[in-house]
Amino acid sequence: MDLPSLNLLRTFDAVGRRKSLRVAADELRLTESAVTQDIRDLEEQLGLSLFVRQPPQISFTPEGAHYHQAVAAAFADLRTATQELLAPASSSPLRFHAIPYVATEVVGPMLGDFLNDWPGVRVELEGHRRTPDLQTGEADVSIRYGFNIPDQAIPLARTSCTLVCGPSILSEVRADPPGAFERFPAYSMAGYADLWQRWTEAQEWDVTPTELITLNRYRELLVAASRGGLTLGLLPIITPMLESGELVVPFPDRIIPLGALSLSVRDAVRYRPEVVALVPWLRKLFQGYVQRTDEFFSSLAVK
Structure with a gap:
């Protein structure tokens, strides 16, 4: 399959870092229901569960934890590359x-x-x-x-x-x-x-x-x-x-x-x-x- 959309991965990264749908929604300036739907869409595309939902807590499944390490590292690389690209203008x-x-x-x-x-x-x-x-x-x-x-x-x-x-x-x-x-x-x-x-x-x-x-x-x-x-x-x-x-x-x-x-x-x-x-x-x-x-x-x- 092709890679999931960048928006879905961005939502996944935020929820993984924040361990909270509400806090992730605030960071992304989305509604909590929109964040929930993004996670469901990503899980459906991948065919597996990424989180264990036990309100008000949310935690990774083993597969979700492994996947988040790779996704978070990829976003960190993107941020670094963007900052380096724009460094002359931003200095x-x-x-x-x-x-x-x-x-x-x-x-x-x-x-x-x-x-x-x-x-x-x-x-x-x-x-x-x-x-x-x-x-x-x-x-x-x-x-x-x-x-x-x-x-x-x-x-x-x-x-x-x-x-x-x-x-x-x-x-x-x-x-x-x-x-x-x-x-x-x-x-x-x-x-x-x-x-x-x-x-x-x-x-x-x-x-x-x-x-x-x-x-x-x-x-x-x-x-x-x-x-x-x-x-x-x-x-x-x-x-x-x-x-x-x-x-x-x-x-x-x-x-x-x-x-x-x-x-x-x-x-x-x-x-x-x-x-x-x-x-x-x-x-x-x-x-x-x-x-x-x-x-x-x-x-x-x-x-």
């Missing part, structure tokens, strides 16, 4: 751009986890507001925020905003929002002052902060608000500050949609192995923020 650092808050507070602290799986890869992470020109090589990958997702960009997370404030003024803001806008400092990012009007109009409020203090860095703005001020919090990326109690949400039901975070990749590096791996890693990272945000606001509803 330069990966230039990673993100808006500043995302670079320092979201991606930066977690990037080491990704690099643990790619020890030979160097990454230069830069956080600045100016959008780089990927096609001229100003950056290789770029996380961008905007009201629309650019063509060919990869969605990471839909964003929204709501009013947040320091814990010390929570009760006063809830009791008298117009008065709070007059008594407490309100902060805005430079170039985004119109977001306040957008948010208050969505609430059908006639009042907006009379004076805005403009800052250039979002982290500094959030810290300032946490000390007795008001600002608009961009969800899901500020959720850790809500979870810690540094910032609080006076009106959890007053959230408006506000654009999206997306990933753009330079064509010349799109198929570098580390970039191919980086894309799902980033999507999983940001979806984790989305899930935490949903859980946080659900907990407020319960209270």
Whole structure:
């Protein structure tokens, strides 16, 4: 017979390494039922059983263990050959751009986890507001925020905003929002002052902060608000500050949609192995923020 398909062997290799259908499915970004079907198809083609299934555990049959040694070695050879083939292109650092808050507070602290799986890869992470020109090589990958997702960009997370404030003024803001806008400092990012009007109009409020203090860095703005001020919090990326109690949400039901975070990749590096791996890693990272945000606001509803 001809060799089984590469996809079936790849699934077999993952299940063999992980000893779990669910974990293998996560690695391959497939459903558990799809992984199960791949294993059944492979066993049918070979005419023998490869695994002993005793849920929740899964283990090799003697034939499966012997076959997996050969399959795993073959995939290791393929990985090595691919890395050697692409070594000249991959030897330069990966230039990673993100808006500043995302670079320092979201991606930066977690990037080491990704690099643990790619020890030979160097990454230069830069956080600045100016959008780089990927096609001229100003950056290789770029996380961008905007009201629309650019063509060919990869969605990471839909964003929204709501009013947040320091814990010390929570009760006063809830009791008298117009008065709070007059008594407490309100902060805005430079170039985004119109977001306040957008948010208050969505609430059908006639009042907006009379004076805005403009800052250039979002982290500094959030810290300032946490000390007795008001600002608009961009969800899901500020959720850790809500979870810690540094910032609080006076009106959890007053959230408006506000654009999206997306990933753009330079064509010349799109198929570098580390970039191919980086894309799902980033999507999983940001979806984790989305899930935490949903859980946080659900907990407020319960209270």
